[in-house]
Amino acid sequence: MQEEKKSLVESGLKKLVSDVDKSFLRKMEEKMYLCSAKCCESRDSSYEEVRSCVDRCSAPVMNAQNTVRGELEYFQIRLQRCVNQCHDDIQHKMSATPDAEEVERATKLFDSCAAKCFDDHVSLLPGLLQKISQKVQGKVT
Template identity: 30%
Template sequence: MMVMRHSRIKLNSFIKLNFIRTKIERAQTPNSEFPIPNSQFIGKRTIMDHIAAAEEAMMNERLRRKLNEVNTAAQQHLAAVQDHINFTLQQSYFKCAYECFDRRMKQEEISNCVEHCSVPVLKAQNLVESEMAKFQERLSRSLAVCQDKYEAAKLQTNNSSAALGDLESCVDLSVKESIDLIPHVAGKLKAHLSMDN
């Protein structure tokens, strides 16, 4: 017998940023016979790398929080859709399936009846998964463009702070556009599922 899966809308597992970490150069002792504390060999370049790495770590944390904002917005706007699938449609499924268990019917007929009952809820789950996959793919592409611009800016300038600032602005815009899109995605799903607003 078919078992309905519990639908849960979540973005975190799909949206991931893989920003390239700045490699911090290690101070090396030039002459092993006369070791001198590494701190004496930390040059301006290495200090700048440490600063850049710290800035990038802070940026990654801010980006993580921004993605959480998208996830939170999606959960809020799509809560009614999730509730409709998990309760209204699945309740109808179980009521329908219950009626299939008639002793006058053959086992194959019962199975076919139960499978027929599952169609609405499965179609709804597949619809939501498809729309959310498209939404996530759209956001991922937008964020990938931001990262490409950031990597190009790092190659063209020595000012990592400016590059990170541009990256944050780009991500801010992508996140805002995605959050603004969520109500439209929710509305489309509600219309397809014949839900009352």
């Protein structure tokens, strides 16, 4: 069951990244490439001037990508903390020398707790998409 829940989170994240890419990043990248191409048109510019121009063209895309990456990393850290808390809670409840029945019971409790973490985090994805979109939109201009 845990693998199914994990797969749900992964597919939700893939969809989120695809939505952000199609809605914002591709247009930003198009502008970046067109801007960078213009930087290279001048045969009178020095190497440093061209590099500086290209860097200026790239900055909005790099900032947007860093924003997306940072939000996704934070989401994954939060999910991992939730699963780790499940593990810690189960470990705390187990005896020093658990028998097979106690291990089986603990495994079921852990699976249930971890499944709740995955479900809770899947429900956070629409809000995460909105947050990323707002942050990236601010970098489009």
